[in-house]
Amino acid sequence: MDLFGTLADVVLEMGNLANERQATILPHYKEDGSIVTSTDTEISETLMQTIKKLFPEANIVSEEELSPFNSEAPYTFIIDPIDGTDVYSQGFPGWCISIGILNQNREPVGAMINAPRWGLNYQEGLFLRQDPGGPLLLNNRPFEERSWSDSLEQLAMSSYSARYLPLNRFDGKIRIFGSNILQMISPLVHPLVQGALSTPCFAWDICGAHALLTLQGYEVLYNDGEPFTYTDELLIKRESFKGIIFSGRPKFVKELINLFD
Secondary structure: OOHHHHHHHHHHHHHHHHHHHHHHOOOEEOOOOOEEOHHHHHHHHHHHHHHHHHOOOOEEEEOOOOOOOOOOOOEEEEEEEEEOHHHHHHOOOOOEEEEEEEEOOOOEEEEEEEEOOOOOOOOOOEEEEEOOOOOOEEOOEEOOOOOOOOOOOEEEEOOOHHHOOOHHHOOOEEEOOOOHHHHHHHHHHOOOOOEEEEOOOOHHHOHHHHHHHHHOOOEEEEOOOOEOOOOHHHHOOOOOOOOOEEEEOHHHHHHHHHHOO
16 A cells, blocks of 8 residues: 555645635634634544555654654654645635645655745746655656755745845845745745745644755755754644744755854
8 A cells, every 4th residue: 555645646636625715715714813724634644544544553643733742753744734824814825725734854845835826937836746666746747856046045034034034135036935845845846936934933834844944955954053953842832933933945945044144
């Protein structure tokens, strides 16, 4: 049985479900002021039950539900049922379903990102999948990276970025989509976006993109140059990370760290 293939089918199914419901969804507010919808909770429950059935020894870290954490588990699945719930609830296209996969050493080894209303054409959307030990697939075909610029021209970032950094130091274009996952993978899938900037958020807002980037040789570093890692604070205490994260090819990440130092 192809366990990861079965999970991928469910991720695609949940993307179709979220897409169909987007026009009529009603948002609600959590105690912390963040937005949640009934679609978030249904997708989270479906993904968690699927992973529990396919990978019964694995950890699951989800935005919408607490689960026990076993440090000896072979895999940890980090789920965001809808990354970009705010824009999703308003009808914007910049949202996705994200699953990041860590091994027992908390190293990213795989991911699935389904963005039905994003991508390179209307018919297919964007579905990135990389199983542990496998190749990166885009819409179930081998991923072919497009040519990229040699200069820092465009950045994707959070709408909160101006609160943390002097953006006037950057004289290029800024892209804000509403999903940190989509912003992080922009240097991978959009050839004129060279880097991404992430402000403090949670493991589920990072892991899917972090996995795909690092497995393709990109870097995900804190603004002090240290690599992003999965601590107990992120996985067990479910706290947000501290600082700023830069993502992209090593050349551009180094340039961003120096620019905003």
